[in-house]
Amino acid sequence: MAASNVSSHFSSSLRMARAPRTAGSFAPSRVFPGLRRRPSCFPRIYALSSNDIKVGTSLVVDGAPWKVLEFLHVKPGKGAAFVRTKMRNYITGNTVEKTFRAGSSIDEANVSRETKQFTYKDGAQYVFMDLVTYEEVRLGEKEVRDKKKWLKEGMDCNLIFWNEKVIDFELPITVKLKVVDADPGLKGDTVQGGSKPATLDTGAVVNVPTFIDIGEEILVDTRTGQYSSRA
CATH class of the missing domain: 2.30.30.30 (SH3 type barrels.)
Structure with missing residues (x-):
């Protein structure tokens, strides 16, 4: 191709690239941080x-x-x-x-699960955030129910959606919590022995072995609400 033809072709292409879009043309939609569109569709059954x-x-x-x-x-x-x-x-x-x-x-039921992080409590509302879109989902006391005793800031949970609404959420099976109040531990007793009630940093009360002291972190099974082991 001759140099003049190449120059003419390049100039034509440049004009086309700079040309304003007409009403019938399409442009990529802008994505704003923190905003996520849910697909609008009828519930699938x-x-x-x-x-x-x-x-x-x-x-x-x-x-x-x-x-x-x-x-x-x-x-x-x-x-x-x-x-x-x-x-x-x-x-x-x-x-x-x-x-x-x-x-x-x-x-x-066409339910879906999305991972959200419990970030903080705002009055009577529990705020969960999507760490990718920064979209917040707020649940009230009625939705959280007794699961609140295992919730801790920074904890990842699975929110369950049905018909575009949150209907429930799943806690991690095992959570790590700190003992903030309990009777003094029995030194040297790390295997056998009874149990005692201990208050955790979320307000939950669980039975722990007698050797567990204040300040220790323990693992709790959220399905049963029972002590699993030291963290």
Whole structure:
């Protein structure tokens, strides 16, 4: 290609790059720190068979989301087979037992989990932050319930969303907390012995071995609320 043609082609390309966009053109949307768009869509509902139920399955029953805690497939000598379940309501925390006919169709709850960090408590609200977008999610006492006794600033939790709303959150299975009040420990007793109540820095009270002293950090299982070990 001749030099004059190359120069002409480059100038034409430059003019095109600098040309203002018309009403029909598209430009990338700007992204602002701390702002995140959730996809706007209708709630998705998936049907599954009662035979597919297992621990952890999320179901929609009577218009509310439930989590299966226990299940048992029963095939009696007479009559139709069924599935006996124990479920917990994500929103209210209530636990019920419910039976489903074997092979019946059930709506699966489309829940999603997002990791957020508990950053601080603002009055009666608990503030969780997305460390990527800096978006804040606030939960009240009603949503947090008795899980607040294990919450500590800087702790990562899984917030559970259903229909674009937070319906529950999951704590880490094991948390490290400090003993702030307890009877004096028994020196030399590090294996055997009884237990004593200890108050932790979140306000929770747990039974710990008698050798645990004030100022020590311990690991607690949030599922049972019981002492696991020294940290």
